[in-house]
Amino acid sequence: MGPLAGIKIVEMAAIGPVPFCAMMLSDMGAEVIRIDRLNQKGTGHHANVLFRGRKSIAIDLKNPMGVETTLTLIDEADVVIEGFRPGVMERLGLGPQVCINRNQKIIYGRMTGWGQEGPLSQAAGHDINYISIAGALGSMGYPDRPPTPPLNLIGDFGGGAMYLLSGVLAALVERNTSGIGQIIDAAMTDGTASLLSGFFGMMEMDMWTANRYKNRLDGGAFYYGSYECKDGKHISIGSLEPQFYSLLLKKCEITDPSFDEQLDQQSWPEKREKMEAVFKTKTRDEWSEIMEGTDVCFAPILNLEEAPDHPHNKSRKTYVDFEGVTQPAPAPRFSRTQGAIQSSAALIGENTNEILNSWGFSDDKVDNLKKEGVI
Helix, strand or coil: CCCCCCCEEEEECCCCHHHHHHHHHHHCCCEEEEEEEHHHCCCCCCCCHHHCCCEEEEECCCCHHHHHHHHHHHHCCCEEEECCCCCHHHHHCCCHHHHHHHCCCCEEEEEECCCCCCCCCCCCCCHHHHHHHHCCHHHCCCCCCCCCCCCCHHHHHHHHHHHHHHHHHHHHHHHHHHCCCCEEEEEHHHHHHHHCHHHHHHHHCCCCCCCCCCCCCCCCCCCEEEEECCCCCEEEEECCCHHHHHHHHHHCCCCCHHHHCCCCHHHHHHHHHHHHHHHCCCCHHHHHHHHCCCCCCEEECCCCCCHHHCHHHHHHCCEEEECCEEEECCCCCCCCCCCCCCCCCCCCCCCHHHHHHHCCCCHHHHHHHHHCCCC
């Protein structure tokens, strides 16, 4: 059933980090319902992995009866999560104080890019913007070209959804003591900055520079990065520790004495050129045969089509086929209360009657809401 079995969550439909957080909560066993816009009823796709595991109800939030219906659902919930710009939920009549006045146990999770307050709080933005001002994007990529966006993993999902998730889980634990809920302000700028904590520490200790591609973990070090192989495919090397570095040289059959000094940063570019030539002598699969599974700290670089078929991923069932769609399995794993994918993504409004009935609405009430165009 998952460790969150019995927890009821209302997700206000949004993009990016909110649905990812809701997916995680559902995978962990919570009952999550998503409130979608009525004018989008019937749209969506069952293969939308990010929306798996919860049911959808379509409500007209511009109708006072729709607002009251939503509040009645929140009355029965443990958690509500939303991702509108600051002030939108208040203008809809669904702000945190309204919900708390009706349900003091509610945990109200707010997900934004810039935060609930601050000079940029009302500005539009996306992952790339949030990780820019936090210092993450400017720390990545080659020095002779603009920084490359690392998909939207860092802002939306790492600094956003996972911080909202951890806030919700922490608040649930605290509520066991206090008996009351609280409001969570999860901003992607804050979360991304938090992810950079270790790098700020290393800068203070003169172990990191703000210059891109000049450090041990940003591709600057020839022994930590990616290389092209003979077949045009790529591999990754992470031989940081001396013993792993020594094994790397052995596997590459490098006897050049200039490689004896691993940490001489001035020679890194020259050594990288030599390593590039070495790795282009064999294909990705040939290097995998030589290095994979050793302490070199090696892996072939796979794309999204290749990753599910890697033997390690297949052994651990990291990817699963659920109702014909290949997708990542729930993570992390639990020894007693393992989570599971509860369902494929619902079409918008697909479960309206089911949700209302199971959350305490009578058939007559549901019929009246339909008659008034609320659902």
